[in-house]
Amino acid sequence: MDVSSVRLEDRLAGEAPGGGQVDPTPMFGTWHNTDKQTGGIVRMVLAERNSIFIVHAWAAGFPDLHDWGEAAATAHAANVHSHEGMAFSAVYDFGFVETILAAYTKSGILVLDTFNTFKDGSGRSNYFTREFFYR
Amino acid sequence: MPSLQISRTRDTIAGTEGTGPRPVHSVDLAPLMGTWVNFDSAATGIHHLEIADRNGQLVVRTWGTGSPEPQGWGEVVAEPFTDGVALHTAVAFRAAYDHGFARVMLASYLNKRLLVVDAYTIFQDGSGRSPYFQRDHFYIP
Numbered sequence: 001m002d003v004s005s006v007r008l009e010d011r012l013a014g015e016a017p018g019g020g021q022v023d024p025t026p027m028f029g030t031w032h033n034t035d036k037q038t039g040g041i042v043r044m045v046l047a048e049r050n051s052i053f054i055v056h057a058w059a060a061g062f063p064d065l066h067d068w069g070e071a072a073a074t075a076h077a078a079n080v081h082s083h084e085g086m087a088f089s090a091v092y093d094f095g096f097v098e099t100i101l102a103a104y105t106k107s108g109i110l111v112l113d114t115f116n117t118f119k120d121g122s123g124r125s126n127y128f129t130r131e132f133f134y135r
Numbered sequence: 136m137p138s139l140q141i142s143r144t145r146d147t148i149a150g151t152e153g154t155g156p157r158p159v160h161s162v163d164l165a166p167l168m169g170t171w172v173n174f175d176s177a178a179t180g181i182h183h184l185e186i187a188d189r190n191g192q193l194v195v196r197t198w199g200t201g202s203p204e205p206q207g208w209g210e211v212v213a214e215p216f217t218d219g220v221a222l223h224t225a226v227a228f229r230a231a232y233d234h235g236f237a238r239v240m241l242a243s244y245l246n247k248r249l250l251v252v253d254a255y256t257i258f259q260d261g262s263g264r265s266p267y268f269q270r271d272h273f274y275i276p
Contacts, residue, residue, distance in 0.1 A: 003262045004236040006206050007199030009179040009269055010256070020263050039144035059143030066143055076255055080264035087268035089240065089255050096140040100229065102242040102253060104268050113242055113253070115216055115229045116146075122139050123157030124148065128216035128227035128244055 012080060024053040024075035024085040031110050031133035040129050041112065046073070046088070055090045055101065068092055073101075096120035109134060148221045162215050163224045164188045171250045171273035180269045181252060182206075186213075186228075195230045195241070208232055213241075236260035249274060 005011050024046070031044045038060055045056040053075055057068040071092050075085035087104035096119060103112040110133040117126045141147055148157070171184045182205040185196040195213045198205035213230035217223060227244035237259060243252040250273040257266045 003264070004234070004260060005199075006208055006232075006234055006237070006239075007180055007182075008201065009267075010199075010237070010264070012262075012264065020258060020261075020265055022265050041143065061141075061144060066141075068142065074255075074257065074266060076268040077265040079267050079269075080258075082265055082267070087255065089242075092142075094140070094142050097142055097146065099142065100242075102240070102255060104253070104270070113227075113244065115214070115227070115242065117214065118220075120140065121159075123159045124139070124146070124220040125160070125162060125217040125222055126214065127145070127219050127222070129145065130244065 010080060021083060022075040022077045022085045023083050024048070024073070024088065027075070027085050027088065027105055027110070029135045031135055034109075034132045034134055038131060040114065040131050044110075044112075044133065053085075053088070055088070057092070057101075068094075071101075076104075096122070146220060160223045161191060162217060164191075164193050164215055165225075166245055167193065167215065167225050167228060167250075169275045172276055174272045174274055178271055180254060180271045181273075184250075184252070184273065193225070193228060195228070197230075197232070197241070208234070208239075216244075236262070 027046045041057050041059050043058050053073045054070045055073045056070045058065040071090045073088045073090040076087040078086050090101045092099045098117045100115040112131050114129045118124045167186050182198045182200045187194050193213045193215045196210045197208040211230050213228040215225040216227040218226045230241040232239045238257050240255040252271050254269045258264045
């Protein structure tokens with residue numbers, strides 16, 4: 001099959017395409033931050049809701065955690081042939097700040113990057129975080 | 136003065152909880168500038184990137200691996216990120232490419248003088264290829 005590509009990894013190696021579906025279930029569960037003192041995301045639940053892959057995050061706060069609610073997530077595999085989810089991306093838009101989650105799993109650890117863009121004119125710098133989670 | 140809204144503790148500026156807006160500072164893009172080459176000469180993902188400051192705007196040019204030559208992806212405006220709400224030095228960026236047949240989000244950060252680029256690719260051409268994640272590491276020769 002002749003398909004478009006912008007790098008070698010995009011190319012198919014002869015096997016029949018699998019419909020472009022990625023199974024997110026290998027990532028399902030409750031993931032806890034390895035840093036008990038984090039000022040970022042404390043835990044996340046990855047699950048399926050009405051056939052949609054979702055993330056539900058809770059972030060550090062006082063006296064209670066900030067419940068971010070659920071957001072739809074997109075599962076990614078390790079290559080174009082695989083159907084096993086090992087990474088995901090998702091977006092939370094809180095109005096005053098937009099947070100993009102970009103995460104991957106490796107050896108039982110989930111590595112989460114967040115890219116945070118303020119939209120409220122507060123003068124706060126847009127910032128990046130990188131945190132680690134276990135199940 | 137209204138309190139700042141927060142989504143987590145890190146959104147607060149230390150010692151100034153409850154205070155209002157602050158002056159906007161520009162972000163120092165210098166740590167990201169340069170031509171970044173993939174450490175892995177046999178890489179199948181991104182071959183190299185050129186990152187520049189154009190009138191205060193972060194721009195990224197990307198080349199994917201190819202045969203016989205790397206494939207130019209063109210230039211996009213990227214968004215720089217610091218390490219915290221009160222800091223002003225870029226340590227990461229995010230950029231998006233829409234190639235038509237596929238969309239690629241580059242989620243990248245500096246680790247000392249190593250540039251880590253995670254590419255999240257979603258195909259939109261009905262080719263049956265899976266969305267995939269790929270990580271590459273870059274240095275400035």
